Amino acid sequence: MAVLEETALLAGLQQPDTRAQAFDQMVRAYQRVLYYHIRRLVIRHEDADDVLQNTFLKAWRYLDQFRGESALKTWLYRIATNEALTFLNQQKRRAGQDVEDLANDLRHSLRNDRHIEGDEIQLRLQEAILLLPDRQRTVFSMRYFDELKYEEISEVLDVSVGALKASYHHAVRKIEDYLTGVASA
Amino acid sequence: MTHEDQHEREEELREAPLLASLKGREIFRIPEGYLDGQAEGLAALAEEEELLGGAPLLRAAGRHTPFREPEGYFEAHADAWKALEGAPELAAYAPALARAGKGQPFTVPAGYFEALPGRIGAALRPAEARVRPLWQRPALYVALSAAAALALLLWALPRITADPFEQQLAQLSTEELYQALEAESPDETLLLEALSEEDLAYVGRELLDAYDELPGEEWLDEIDTEDLEAAVEGMY
Numbered sequence: 001m002a003v004l005e006e007t008a009l010l011a012g013l014q015q016p017d018t019r020a021q022a023f024d025q026m027v028r029a030y031q032r033v034l035y036y037h038i039r040r041l042v043i044r045h046e047d048a049d050d051v052l053q054n055t056f057l058k059a060w061r062y063l064d065q066f067r068g069e070s071a072l073k074t075w076l077y078r079i080a081t082n083e084a085l086t087f088l089n090q091q092k093r094r095a096g097q098d099v100e101d102l103a104n105d106l107r108h109s110l111r112n113d114r115h116i117e118g119d120e121i122q123l124r125l126q127e128a129i130l131l132l133p134d135r136q137r138t139v140f141s142m143r144y145f146d147e148l149k150y151e152e153i154s155e156v157l158d159v160s161v162g163a164l165k166a167s168y169h170h171a172v173r174k175i176e177d178y179l180t181g182v183a184s185a
Numbered sequence: 186m187t188h189e190d191q192h193e194r195e196e197e198l199r200e201a202p203l204l205a206s207l208k209g210r211e212i213f214r215i216p217e218g219y220l221d222g223q224a225e226g227l228a229a230l231a232e233e234e235e236l237l238g239g240a241p242l243l244r245a246a247g248r249h250t251p252f253r254e255p256e257g258y259f260e261a262h263a264d265a266w267k268a269l270e271g272a273p274e275l276a277a278y279a280p281a282l283a284r285a286g287k288g289q290p291f292t293v294p295a296g297y298f299e300a301l302p303g304r305i306g307a308a309l310r311p312a313e314a315r316v317r318p319l320w321q322r323p324a325l326y327v328a329l330s331a332a333a334a335l336a337l338l339l340w341a342l343p344r345i346t347a348d349p350f351e352q353q354l355a356q357l358s359t360e361e362l363y364q365a366l367e368a369e370s371p372d373e374t375l376l377l378e379a380l381s382e383e384d385l386a387y388v389g390r391e392l393l394d395a396y397d398e399l400p401g402e403e404w405l406d407e408i409d410t411e412d413l414e415a416a417v418e419g420m421y
Contacts, residue, residue, distance in 0.1 A: 045294070123290055
């Protein structure tokens with residue numbers, strides 16, 4: 001979204017009489033990028049849909065607290081990431097699952113979900129990503145797929161740029177190792 | 186400088202006009218920026234002195250650490266991170282990942298993104314519609330129920346907590362009261378307090394009738410002289 005558009009959108013969000021309309025514009029502007037960000041973390045469409053709706057509902061509820069100190073996109077990414085990670089943690093607790101079980105469950109979904117269509121290497125890549133710890137997965141996803149700057153990811157996750165670079169570096173190495181291992185098997 | 190001092194200085198220089206003409210001209214120059222940061226530097230020195238003043242060995246050891254990184258460590262990581270910035274470098278650094286590309290296997294149901302803003306808006310409306318007509322508010326019905334319960338309580342409370350003797354009297358008919366008065370001689374004070382004017386008149390009439398029924402002058406024997414005297418005294 002262009003700077004001027006975002007400025008106009010923010011102005012609309014701050015006025016009570018234009019807030020609902022501006023919010024609708026905001027949903028339309030960011031729904032796809034946030035959906036895929038969430039989807040890569042929770043994998044199933046139905047779960048991504050729930051988390052995305054919660055993300056926008058929370059954004060609406062806490063709109064007054066958004067001071068414009070960060071970009072609107074960064075703020076929304078932050079809410080979406082927190083919602084997705086909270087959702088995954090709830091799933092683990094509810095089912096009494098450990099991390100490995102949940103990863104296996106999600107990998108199973110990758111192969112069986114009716115809303116997943118991809119060639120083999122795309123599926124392998126997602127499998128490799130699912131092997132990463134949640135936080136590292138989040139960093140990789142935002143950097144690799146969404147091409148966010150490290151400074152933006154730093155604002156989203158409240159982690160230093162140096163730590164993010166290291167995290168991304170490790171994630172790439174693990175994914176590369178997995179893909180290479182699968183190719184040579 | 187006082188006025189007298191100034192006058193004295195002028196007198197001193199009166200005989201040396203050349204020197205007087207040089208007054209106020211400064212020939213010394215300081216390097217540019219020399220004074221910048223002086224205050225901070227002095228503060229740091231003072232802090233250092235405060236921290237290490239009593240520890241000369243620690244001061245001598247300095248702040249250098251003995252740790253050394255492997256040769257080329259930072260350069261290798263810098264190259265690695267730099268390589269991750271763009272796709273061509275990624276191909277060299279992580280070829281399998283580069284081959285996988287950025288395509289994603291995820292799909293959404295048809296029309297999902299077109300419908301989502303409307304669904305979000307619908308989900309927001311119930312939370313937003315806080316101003317509702319009075320008759321649609323559950324709080325109204327709760328308040329009415331509470332008011333009815335309170336009224337019932339106020340009506341019933343005196344009846345529940347009333348003196349049981351008074352309750353029994355209230356339930357008796359006037360005739361029953363009179364019979365009770367005759368048969369059981371209850372506490373007359375309590376009875377008189379409980380009886381209404383109508384009841385008292387009835388009791389009075391019954392008593393007079395009873396005296397009328399007595400034969401001849403027998404009724405005179407029935408009169409308690411003390412009661413009579415008290416009644417006469419009450420009349421005057």
